[in-house]
Amino acid sequence: MDGARPAVTAAADPGPAGALLVVGDVVTDVVARHREPLAPDTDTAAAIALRPGGAGANVACWAARGGARARLLGRAGTDLAAWHERELRAAGVEPFLRVDPTAPTAVVIALVDAAAERTLVTDSGAALRLGPADWDEALLDGVAHVHLSGYLFFAAPGRELAALVTRSARARGLPVSVDPASEGFLHGLGPDRFLAAAAGTDVLLPNAAEAALLSGHPEPARAAEELSRRTGGTVVVTLGPAGALAAEAGRLTARAPGLPRHALDSTGAGDAFTGAFLAARLTGADLTAALTAGCTAGAEAVTLVGARPPRDPHVADDAPGDVLLAPGG
Numbered sequence: 001m002d003g004a005r006p007a008v009t010a011a012a013d014p015g016p017a018g019a020l021l022v023v024g025d026v027v028t029d030v031v032a033r034h035r036e037p038l039a040p041d042t043d044t045a046a047a048i049a050l051r052p053g054g055a056g057a058n059v060a061c062w063a064a065r066g067g068a069r070a071r072l073l074g075r076a077g078t079d080l081a082a083w084h085e086r087e088l089r090a091a092g093v094e095p096f097l098r099v100d101p102t103a104p105t106a107v108v109i110a111l112v113d114a115a116a117e118r119t120l121v122t123d124s125g126a127a128l129r130l131g132p133a134d135w136d137e138a139l140l141d142g143v144a145h146v147h148l149s150g151y152l153f154f155a156a157p158g159r160e161l162a163a164l165v166t167r168s169a170r171a172r173g174l175p176v177s178v179d180p181a182s183e184g185f186l187h188g189l190g191p192d193r194f195l196a197a198a199a200g201t202d203v204l205l206p207n208a209a210e211a212a213l214l215s216g217h218p219e220p221a222r223a224a225e226e227l228s229r230r231t232g233g234t235v236v237v238t239l240g241p242a243g244a245l246a247a248e249a250g251r252l253t254a255r256a257p258g259l260p261r262h263a264l265d266s267t268g269a270g271d272a273f274t275g276a277f278l279a280a281r282l283t284g285a286d287l288t289a290a291l292t293a294g295c296t297a298g299a300e301a302v303t304l305v306g307a308r309p310p311r312d313p314h315v316a317d318d319a320p321g322d323v324l325l326a327p328g329g
Contacts, residue, residue: 024056268307
C-alpha cells in the first residue's frame with residue numbers, strides 16, 4: 001500500500017502510565033442539524049458544519065483531553081491529510097497519518113434531528129485502505145495500552161492490520177481494547193465473524209445495540225455478562241443517557257449513571273466515553289471510576305457540535321470551509 005510514512009521515534013518520556021496507541025479511522029464529518037423532518041424532493045433547512053472526526057481519531061482526542069499521552073495511526077487522502085494532522089496536534093494527539101495517493105479522506109455526513117439523534121451516511125475512502133503495510137513496530141515504544149477502532153474490522157486490510165497489531169501488543173504484554181463501532185456494519189460482517197476477528201481482546205466497548213447483536217441478548221447487563229464469558233475479557237456497554245455498565249468473567253461488576261444534559265448532537269458521544277474511560281484506566285482508576293469518567297465525557301460531547309473536545313481558543317481555526325450554512329443563506 002502506497003503512502004507517506006513519517007518516521008516514528010520513541011517518546012522521550014511517556015510518563016509513568018505510558019501512552020495510548022489508537023489505530024483507526026480519520027474522517028471529515030459534515031454535520032447537518034435539522035429541526036424539521038427531512039423533506040423528500042425539496043430543501044430541508046439545516047445548520048451545517050465541517051468538523052474533523054473518525055471514531056479512532058475522536059477516541060485519541062478525548063483520551064488526550066483526559067490526560068493520556070495519545071498517538072494515532074490512521075490513513076487519509078492527500079486532499080485533507082495536512083488539515084487532519086494539524087487538528088490532531090491541536091488536540092494534543094501525536095498523529096502518524098499515512099497519506100493515500102489515490103483515495104480521498106473518508107467522509108461521514110451526520111444528519112442530526114431535533115432530538116440530537118443522528119443518521120450517518122459514510123464514504124470510507126482512504127480509511128478502508130489502512131492495512132499491514134502501514135504498521136511500524138516502533139509505534140508501540142512507550143505505549144501502555146492499544147485501542148483498535150471497530151471500523152478496522154469491516155475491510156480485509158483493516159482486519160489483517162488489527163490481527164498484526166494485536167500480536168505485536170501481545171508480544172510486549174500490552175492490553176488491547178476494541179470498540180465495535182457500527183451496528184449496521186456489524187450486521188454486514190456478521191457477529192460471529194467480528195468476534196472471531198477480535199479474539200483476544202482485553203476490553204470490548206459496544207453500545208447497547210451492538211452488545212445485543214453480538215451476544216443475542218437484548219438486555220444490556222445480560223449481554224455484557226455473556227460477551228465477557230465469550231471473550232474472556234472486560235465488556236463495557238454504554239447506555240446513552242442511562243450511563244454505562246461493565247462485566248467481567250460472566251458477572252456484572254460495575255455501573256455508572258448517566259449525566260443529564262441538553263443534547264445538541266450525539267455524534268461521537270461513544271468515542272468521548274471510550275477515550276475518557278481508557279485515559280482513566282491508564283492513570284490507575286478502578287472500573288467504576290473509569291465508567292464515571294467516560295459518562296462525564298459522553299455527556300459533555302452531546303452538548304457540542306461535532307465529535308471532538310472543545311478547541312483550545314488560542315489555536316487558530318483554519319478548517320477548510322468550516323461553515324454554518326442554511327439553504328438560501
